[in-house]
Amino acid sequence: MLKMMIAEVSEWVVRVQEGDSLTLSGLPGLQAFEVQLMLRRGIANIWTEVEDHDKVVIHKVSYSKRTQLENSVRDGCCVDLVLEAALGFTRVFRELVGANKPLVGHNMLLDLMYIHDKFYRSLPESFVEFKTNIHKLFPSVFDTKHISKRMRQEFLCFRIPNLFALHSALESRLIDLELHGPSMTHLTGCERYAQSDYPHEAAFDAFTCGTVLLQLAQLLLTSQRGLVEAPFPLIGEYLASVEPYKNNINLIRARVSFMSLSGAEPQAERPPILLVRVRRGWSSSPAEIAKEFATFCSLDVRKESPRHYLLATNEWKGARKILRTYKTHPVFQVEPYRYWTHSGAVTSVFRFCCSLAAASLLVFFLVRPTCI
Numbered sequence: 038m039l040k041m042m043i044a045e046v047s048e049w050v051v052r053v054q055e056g057d058s059l060t061l062s063g064l065p066g067l068q069a070f071e072v073q074l075m076l077r078r079g080i081a082n083i084w085t086e087v088e089d090h091d092k093v094v095i096h097k098v099s100y101s102k103r104t105q106l107e108n109s110v111r112d113g114c115c116v117d118l119v120l121e122a123a124l125g126f127t128r129v130f131r132e133l134v135g136a137n138k139p140l141v142g143h144n145m146l147l148d149l150m151y152i153h154d155k156f157y158r159s160l161p162e163s164f165v166e167f168k169t170n171i172h173k174l175f176p177s178v179f180d181t182k183h184i185s186k187r188m189r190q191e192f193l194c195f196r197i198p199n200l201f202a203l204h205s206a207l208e209s210r211l212i213d214l215e216l217h218g219p220s221m222t223h224l225t226g227c228e229r230y231a232q233s234d235y236p237h238e239a240a241f242d243a244f245t246c247g248t249v250l251l252q253l254a255q256l257l258l259t260s261q262r263g264l265v266e267a268p269f270p271l272i273g274e275y276l277a278s279v280e281p282y283k284n285n286i287n288l289i290r291a292r293v294s295f296m297s298l299s300g301a302e303p304q305a306e307r308p309p310i311l312l313v314r315v316r317r318g319w320s321s322s323p324a325e326i327a328k329e330f331a332t333f334c335s336l337d338v339r340k341e342s343p344r345h346y347l348l349a350t351n352e353w354k355g356a357r358k359i360l361r362t363y364k365t366h367p368v369f370q371v372e373p374y375r376y377w378t379h380s381g382a383v384t385s386v387f388r389f390c391c392s393l394a395a396a397s398l399l400v401f402f403l404v405r406p407t408c409i
Contacts, residue, residue: 039075046076050083050097058096065091130156133175139276140175141250143200144182146286146296172284172298179279181249183287183295192256201236204245207252214259219251220269254278290337290349308356311348312341312374319368321346329369333359347374 042061049059064072072093073085084096084106098106130152133140142148149171154160157174161167171178185203189196192210197203223231227240235241254275261278284298292305313330315321323338326346330336334355339347348371350356363371 039072042072043075043079046083046095047080049095050080053097055082055097055099058094060088061093061095063091064093069093127156137176139177139179141179141181141246143180143203143246143249144287144289145178145180146288149178149286168296168298176299178284178286178298179250179282180286180295181246181253183285184250184253184279184282186287186294187282188253188256191260200242200245200249201234204249204252207249207256211252211255214256216255216259219248219255219275221248250279251275290351294351307351308353310374311350311356311359311371312379313346313348313363314370315344315346316368316370317344330359333362341379345379 046059046061053059061072069087069091073087076083076085076093076095082098082100082103084098084103086094086096088094150160150167153167153170153174157170161170181200181203185197197206221231221244227244229235230241230244255270257278258270258274284300285295286298287295292307293303294306295303297303313326315326321344323340323346326348327336327338330338330348334350334352336348336350336355339349341347348359359371360373363369
């Protein structure tokens, strides 16, 4: 297609007079840039412009006019400008990496994975390599979900469902302590965030996340110093107070509650996965199993086989209650899941090996030579 357009323009420029124009349509984005670049390099007495984002207009000009335009006009065919525009959000990513400032997020594991995959490199198969890469890009990361969960028992005393509820709860808590939290000044063009909330708008989410980090730090500083100290700490004091939580990323429904980007992994602190066996003759589904056990705690259900289901929860109390309640249940038998005992893959391999060993012994006894 590109060759055909260049041939068409080459024939056209020979026939027409200086000042005549030709329009090429249906060339969106980088295609328009590519066509312009090839035409300007190949034909010295034309000039090109883009109209309506998908049309390239070619003007026949004199050689002197062409030189004049090249030296005086900063247009959309500049290679550096087009390449910069094509980078898109990658420019923001590079600015974040180059700034070497603390990166703040809320429940941010998926965000970090997306950033790695789309703007750095494809996600590696190795978990350790992923952590190493992220830590190299962002040496200082704070996950407000992880920090709030660690502080919940002492400062908040209840579960927080999302970032905006956490922000409101922290604001109320600081007011209860006769504090008003850190003072915020909005940049020009962002003043509306001071009057209203705009959930799930990127800039507002980022602002809220940063505010929550400072509010959490304010609570920590208050507990360390007491209310009589100066109410307006410096940013370095805020960051120092949350230093123990740095580079720890919250995990959901895992045996550990967080992953460490820069240190050793924490010990498992969540209850084991539970295996549910359903009595023969009883029909069941993941939804029915979830409904049966939902009264004890929040949990996830996965079907392992037609009669076996796995339950995952992060509540020790609920897991213990399930084990006690269903210890002698007539329909559902529940016990802690053990991979080497209950895994379908392991069981299949074990049965295959037993069958192979039995067949080998049978063949040995049938075909062994008779002693003379």
